Amino acid sequence: MGFDSAFGLMFSSQKRSSSSDGSIFGSIGGFFSLGSSNAYGMKPKSALKLSAFYNGVDQISNDIAKIPFAVYQKDGSNRVSRENHPANELIARNPNYLMTSFVFRKTMVVSYLIRGNALAKINFDAKGYPVSTDFINWDNVQDIRMKKGELLYDVRGYDKPLLASEVLHFKNFSHNGIVGVGVITYAAQQLNIAMEVQNFSATNLKEKGVRQGVIETSKVISKGKDKIIAGWKSAMSERTADRVTVLDEGMTFKPINITPQEAQIIEQARFSIEDIARWLNIALHKIKSLQQSTNNNIEQQALEHVSDTIHPIVANFEQEYAKKLFTPDEIKKGYFIRGNIDSLQRADIKSRSEAHARDVLSGWKSRKEVRALEDMNEGPEFLGEYLTPVNTFTESQIDKNLKEDGK
Known part of the structure; x- marks a missing residue:
């Protein structure tokens, strides 16, 4: 639930109304957007008991949360950082008094992935600028x-x-562009199968393979069968490591072993991980499944994770932030928000050094820019000059040299 915050001034002149007509939930079925009701009874908290699903959600939300977001303004062909803008403080450092920017964004992404929607109330100051954002549990919508x-x-x-201009609403997969659909709504069948496999494996481990079977004897037992069965159940129900039972009169217990089909069900757990990776659109190696990964392809998979999984979510956040946190006049003046995904693509120090050297020596990055990328101070002023290879000339330089030679 959102915090008890006073409503600030709006960017627009919209007025509140308490009428209940035109329901979006009613037109598409509210349970779709909640992502918690389906024919298979799979709910978010249950899905998170699956290690692959939990780890996938945790990985994606961590990656988004650690990306630095900041406010910039276009200035011709350049971009200028606007660190003093109120929105920059909100998205980069202090979203509200209870959360850091990392925790807030991670919480939003977890809701975004599981529920299909992430919602936060924007609080404004007397001048109409955003000062904080309060996370709203989607169950309260x-x-x-x-x-x-x-x-x-x-x-x-x-x-x-709450008006649309008062909230940040990040939507995942959507049928109408207004309300998102939780992945669990559609993945319920596969997730339910994975949960059943997990429960089946746990039951067999708990019973140490002794589940059901028959007690055999060469004698005819006309009375007391119920007592024999009850005695066996009582002895085997003990959860101690040294449970022992004794069978009289030549009786033996013959367990009904796991069938080949049941063994295949346990093997199904591996394929469930692949299904979960597809539903979350995450590379298998990111959820610790390395059967199909090698030293040659894992770097490519890491790049695909950033471009195919992380980048779309970052673009979604950038656009919603800009739409709700800037005034129309600021948008006209070229204000925008950028999440720097380059922070996820940092290679090892040797590869970074080689790349920086190429960029500086080819002249399309200055040494100051490289130092900034490595979180270093600017250094002396001359480091801001761009280098030019001595054996490389532009057309104008060639013309100039020819004219000078002709004098």
Whole structure:
């Protein structure tokens, strides 16, 4: 639930309304957006009991959370950092008094991945600038509806609907562009199978392979069969490491062993990991499954993880941040927000040094820019000059040299 914060001034002149017509949840079925109800009874907390699913969500949310986001402004062909803008403080360092920027963004991405939606209330100061964002648990969203062209959010804990301009709403897979759909809604069948496999394996381990079977004897037992069965169950129900039972009169216990089909069910756990990786759009090696990874292809897979998994989410966050945290006038002046995904693509120090050397010597990066990428101080002023290889000339330089030679 959002914090009890006062509503700030809006960027627009929208007015609140408490009417309940035009429900978006009602038009598509609210349970889709919640990602917690489905024919297989799979819920987010249950899905997170699967190690592959938990690790996949944890990996993606960590990667997004550690990316530095900042406010910039276009200045011709250049971009200028605007560290003093209120939105920069909010997204880069201090989203609210309870969370760091890392924790806030990780919490939002976890909700984004599992529920298909991540929601936060924006609080504004008296001048209309954003000063904090409060995370809203998606379970507390009761309805999203249209009212006279305005999108309203009915959230438990708030006495009035929240306007679209008052919230950050990050949507994952969506059918209408307004409400996202949780991955668990569609992955429920595969996740349920994976959970059943996990429970089946745990049961067999717990029983040490002794589950069901028959007690055999060469004698005919006309009375007391129930007592024999009850005695066996009582003895085997003990959870001590040294449980022992005794069978009289030549009786023997013959367990009904795991069938080949049941053994294949346990083997299915490996294939469940692949399915979970597909649903989360994450490389197998990122969730610690290395059967198909080699030293030759794992670097390529890491690059694909950034471009195919992380970059789309970062672009989603960049655009929603800019749309809700800047005034229309600031957007016209070229203000934008960038998440620097280069921080995820840092190679080892040897590879970075070689790349920096090529960039500096070829003249398209200055030594100051390289030092900034490595989080170093700028250094002397002359390091900002661009180098030019002595054996490389532009067309204008060649013309100049020819003219000078002709004098």
